[in-house]
Amino acid sequence: MTGASLDALRAEAREWLAANFPPSLAFKNPVPYQNHAPYAEGDADWRLWRDRMAEKRWGAPGWPEIYGGAALDRAGIKVLAEEMRRIGAFNPMKMTGYTMLGPTLLEYGTEAQKAQHLPGIASGRVRWCQGFSEPGAGSDLASLQTRCTDMGDHWLVEGQKVWTSGANHADWCFALVRTDTSVKQRGISFLLIDMRSEGVETRPITLISGSTHFCEMFLNAVKVPKENLVGRVNEGWGVAKRLLQFERDSLSEGRGEGRSLLPIARDRIGVNAAGELADADLRTRLVGHAMRAHAYNLTQDRIGAEAKAGLPTAQLVPMLKNLGSDVAQMRAELVMELLGTRGLGWSGPGFTDEEMEAARQWLHARAFSIYGGSYEIQNNIAAKRTLGLPDPKPIGC
Amino acid sequence: MAVLTEEQAMLRDMASEWVRDRAPVTAARAAARSEQRYDPALWAEMAGMGWCGVLVPEAHGGADFGCVGFGIVQEELGRTLVASPLLSTALIGASAIRLGGSAEQQANWLPRIAAGEVVVALAVEEETPDAGTAAMLTAGSEGWRLDGRKTPVLDALAADLLIVSARDEDGSLRLVTVDAAAEGVGISPLDRLDGRDAATIDFAGVPVDRAAALDGGAELLEHLLDRGRAALAAEMMGTAAQAFETTLDYLKTRVQFGQLIGSFQALQHRAVAMQAELIMTRSAVEAALAAIDAGAEDASMLVSLAKALAGDTLRLIAREMVQMHGGIGMTEEHDAGLYFKRAAVTDATWGHAGFHRNRYARLAGY
Known part of the structure; x- marks a missing residue:
């Protein structure tokens, strides 16, 4: 976007924000600080704001329209962000699903995966968590041990994750799992797991700040459909590296x-x-x-x-x-x-x-x-x- | 690296190539040993490429590329410590005449500046900087008489034209142009750490025509200094980038304990810290130059941010350059010492990092 169309977008954003952003939320976004949507969802104004943004498609402004976005380019997205910042507004979709998984699926997901998952992220209705770290795999992430076995018509997952933000309130999890134990990075796959699956258990961890948004997550013989693999089997490390770039991006923002x-x-x-x-x-x-x-x-x-x-x-x-x-x-x-x-x-x-x-x-x-x-x-x-x-x-x- | 226009990218490529081919660090060493303290032949080449006219309007024979364009050239010159009066002449001199000069002064000086025929020096600082300007303009038989001492004056030995600050009969600060060869102008060279052209200038009853005054006084001076600081910060960024790259190369070639020293985490993390400071410095320097060109209200604040960051970053990297090279970095033969000394000189020029942190604080209301 350039000149006149950017000016028009800015004028539209200013007017729409004035009419739709609940003043009670100004300069008080609870989400990025605690990464804790459930707190926010207890607030009627926050829910109202999320739903209005979803309807306006500005929660995922750069995504294609078929996935719930507004197909804006970087210049347009920047204008929106500036106008929001000006009045202390924020993007309520800016959670794990939107900042990390969304852009990764746009690059690596199948058409079916994108159609299934992106609209729920763009509307803020489906919450995601990240199942990467394990008790023995922190800074040395590629040493992760959670086993994923091909059972023919499904995957069988067995293992433990930790530092999983918001796992106890999440609907879905994107996880790194081991599909080959004979090699390190090249034995890892990237899997989408429905948190309602049998065998998934979570337990919150209390931090020094009193926050409990990090969890332990136990995966006990969890069955996962074959089509939930993102990218090819044993190529999940590449997908994860890309996702971690998006994460670092969002963390430095x-x-x-x-x-x-x-x-x-x-x-x-x-x-x-x-x-x-x-x-x-x-x-x-x-x-x-x-x-x-x-x-x-x-x-x-x-x-x-x-x-x-x-x-x-x-x-x-x-x-x-x-x-x-x-x-x-x-x-x-x-x-x-x-x-x-x-x-x-x-x-x-x-x-x-x-x-x-x-x-x-x-x-x-x-x-x-x-x-x-x-x-x-x-x-x-x-x-x-x-x-x-x-x-x-x-x-x- | 900022997003450059096609013209700016060409300017950068030209400067980068010229510096590499024609003005490597050996040229800076030779200049420091010479009487003039710069190489007139290289200066003529720079003028031939149009660099003296970067800030001069097209009507007077310049290219009018603005401070952003000038910063691009100055950054490249900083890489190999090129000794030349370009900043004094083409940035400060041209800006002074362009912004404060009468139509007559502009027509007289700007085309000659753009052609590289005239070298300009800014004579502003005095021995007790906190005491304000002591140099005086008093009424003479015709016009004024100028008395006072300025030190240090950069590029004073090379200069044909001096721009001098002094108080007039009313106590107002004025900038006047003075012929460097005029009677009563005494130039005493200073031998400083970086071997560049710098001097103390004594003015003893030098006759100054009232038509030699520039419009703008203290405000113009502050603006000229801001331009100089921003461009010097760009130069310092180039110096720091080269010092860093040279050091990085050494980390990738020096073997101890049977391995490259660049594989040691203690050195790796310090190298990353230097790169991070270069990233931050570049952002501030580019913003400051652009703000000056745009006449932005916060230009002075950005200039102080840029000069402070450039000073801290360059001195950090210069220290690390010596340290990571070990013993060889302490020798006269190695370039590390040249970068280390130049870092101290540029940081101290027109306010060191501490001065600019204070100025930023004042401008921001702390």
């Missing part, structure tokens, strides 16, 4: 956002006669953070424009994820420092909701550099793929 810390800083620490923040040391660090966040946002804009122009940008993704984690974690640290003892509350009375939320965000922020491939794993990937540095010698040699 928006990390520099969040409103300026300046108002809260002025409020908490005051200003001196020159109108500067009164605590010189904290001021220095707040400015340092603001500049990093600023540069990070400029980087997102730049890489977005370059990708749109067809320049190669995929090799930057691991570094962007780490830069985004750094910025977001530093922000959370500074908020806690600004709040002082007011930020130490776990449950009320005596603390405001905002104060307790800040503490939970600070705790939750530690996960940014662990999930989706830890900080160190991103650095390994960047060293090898982006910089072309040689593999380390295997441990023990």
Whole structure:
């Protein structure tokens, strides 16, 4: 889209958002922070917003119309995002299914798989979870052990997954399973599993932030239809790598956002006669953070424009994820420092909701550099793929 | 790398090729040993390619490519530490005359700047920068007399034309053009770490015609400095990128303990950290140059962001370049030291990273 049609889209978005976005939700999207749609679904305004966005097809704005999208190009999608950000609105479909599985199915799925699954993702009605990590396969994901055996007319799956976000509320799971035990990466397949299947059990894990959206998932002799395999058998690692790129992409998005810390800083620490923040040391660090966040946002804009122009940008993704984690974690640290003892509350009375939320965000922020491939794993990937540095010698040699 | 227009891409390719073929680091070493501190033959080649006219309007013989176009060239020059008065002349000099000069001044200077016939230097800084400008313009028999000392002045030895800041009778800051060869102008070379052309200039009762004043005073000066800082940040980014690539090559060829040292995770992660800083710096530098061309309100903030990031990034990479090369990186023979010294000089020029963090803070209301 260009010039006039973009302007028209912007005008349409502004008018439609003003009429349809529930003001009660402004600047309060519960989904990307906790990745926890069920909380949100308890809120009538959130449900209303999801359904309106589904009907408008702006929840998956770039997808083809037959799958529930609006077939907008990158420039159009950016305009929508800008208009939403302007009023504190958000895309309620931005969950695991939309950010990770959707784009992967668009590339690797059969026509039947796309028709079956994409519309439910675009409408936000079907919730997905990601069955990748296992107790013995974290950073070394390809060592996963969950067995998947060809039984002729179906697959039989047996194993255990962990850190499965939202598994206890999910309708479907996309999982990596082992179809060949004699090789590592080339013995892995990518499978779609209906969470209502017999033998699927989930158990929530409580995190330091009190959040329980991560789960253990047990797969006990689960039967899965043959047509639920994405890509070919033993070629699931390639599909997963592509999906993980989409995940890293989505994880690095928006990390520099969040409103300026300046108002809260002025409020908490005051200003001196020159109108500067009164605590010189904290001021220095707040400015340092603001500049990093600023540069990070400029980087997102730049890489977005370059990708749109067809320049190669995929090799930057691991570094962007780490830069985004750094910025977001530093922000959370500074908020806690600004709040002082007011930020130490776990449950009320005596603390405001905002104060307790800040503490939970600070705790939750530690996960940014662990999930989706830890900080160190991103650095390994960047060293090898982006910089072309040689593999380390295997441990023990 | 920003999304470039066809013209910009051609400019980049031309600059990159020329730098590689005609001005490798050995040329920078030779320039530093020479009396002029730059190579007039290479300067003539640069002018021949039209680089002196990048900021000059077409009507005066330039290409009018804007600061983004200039940054593209300057970044490439930074890669091999090319010593030339291009930034002083083609960016600051041309911008000063174009933005503050009368029609007569423009017609007089711009075509000669574009042709590379005139070298310009900006004489602004003084020995006690915090005390404000002490150089004075006082009424003389005709026009003004200029008295004061400016230091350091970049490209002063090469300069034909000086743009000098001084206070007039009313205490207002003015920018005036002064012939570098005028009587009463005393130029004393400074021998600095990077071996580039820099000097202290004493002005002792130098006669200045009132028609030599540029319009705009303090505001124009701040804008010229912002242009200079943004373009210098682009140069620093090129210097940092080359220092990084040279170091990366070393990690891929140096063998110790029976393996390439680039296979060590401790070095790999530091290499990735450098690349990440280059990514962030590029975003800020490109945004700053584009903001100046667009006359954007937040241009000064973006310039300070860019100069601060460029300073921190270049100094980080220059330190790592020496460290990762080990002993050889400490030798005069190896290029690492040249990059390391140049990093300190460029960071300190027109405000180091700390200065620009403070300026950003003030502009942002912290």
